[in-house]
Amino acid sequence: MTIIEAGATEREQSEFTREWERWHRAHETRRADPHGFLAVTGITWLTTIPARIDGVPGAWSTSEAGPVVELAEGEQLRDGDDLLTGRHAFGPIAERSSVVVHAGGIAVEVARRGGQDLVRPRDPGHPYLARFSGTPAYEPTADWVVPGRYVAYDVPREVTVGSAAEGLQHVYESPGEVEFERDGATHRLVAFNGAGPGQLHVLFTDATSGVTTYAANRSLDIDAPAADGSVLLDFTRAVNLPCAYTDHATCPLPPAGNRLSIAVEAGEKAPLERELG
Structure with a gap:
């Protein structure tokens, strides 16, 4: 993945966009698997x-x-x-x-x-x-590749969250939180363990949720933190979970503290075939 941050040159932004488009096409192909969630x-x-x-x-x-x-x-x-x-x-x-x-x-x-x-x-x-005709998304821009910092808990914590399925709860282990600066404020997200060693996974909503993006949640994978705890949050790769597409999903909802007050105008929007909410 090409990593560039806000203030990228036009050439860097073009390469960033091309790589994002390749990634999103592959992601949509997996999503539309004949035996997938759709x-x-x-x-x-x-x-x-x-x-x-x-x-x-x-x-x-x-x-x-x-x-x-x-x-x-x-x-x-x-x-x-x-x-x-x-x-x-x-x-x-x-x-x-x-x-x-x-x-x-x-x-x-x-x-x-x-x-x-x-x-x-x-x-x-x-x-x-x-x-299914594909998932709309915001135009990818390096302005939404945001530096952050991972803050580990002394001891991992069990976090209970709700579910898209009424009455169901999920319990995940959280090793710590990720914090980042945006619009002059510090924002924090409770992180869960990701798919690979050291990787992190966050669920969140923001001011676009229920407006242009799916109301219940979006998901973001984060590469393993560097030795000093630094991370990059590439919000252009914030994606929908299956519950955005089907009523037959049991997706977890974000932890209570992961409801951002800012508008994350990056990543996937609500599917065209589903109403917002």
Whole structure:
């Protein structure tokens, strides 16, 4: 990734824009995967009572031993090269983990979120995926690549946040906070652990939320801090979570302190196919 900050030359800004466009095209391609979130047709929270799910073989339930599907005669699911028939127990699924099996061309996600097991079918023929025309975004500018500082907690903290799914809560480990200066004020964001070693991840809203950007949240990945704690917040790469596109998502909401008073006019806007809010 080309790193430039505010005050970049025209040539530097042009290269920054080209690289951002390449990144965003790749991000949108992954988002529109035939079995991605845009293909989710519904969400079913499993109980101890076996229940059928539209478009999916079997009767599904859960227990302390994890999700179970009971397939009637003539019904089957595929797990890689294996065919599942009869009664199949998936075993306990870890929080924020999932298993995917297939019924013909439909991917069936079996997952655990907020301490509950769920099933989400993903159909490549879902009308929402077919009409998806891409995610609008602010024009990328180096002015929104903002230097900041990582401030680690003495001991990592567990942070409980709400969810796009009503009544659900998520618990994440936070190693510290990221602070940055903008419009003459210091702003702080509670950070969670990122995907790679030392990387950070923040969820936030700002003054554009519900106006030009999705109301509930946006997400920003931050590279591992330097030895002195310095970081760069590239807000041009602030992205929507799945809940911006589907009602069948369980996305976490930002921690209470991550509601910025400034307008972050950078990164992805609300999807065209969804109303703001």
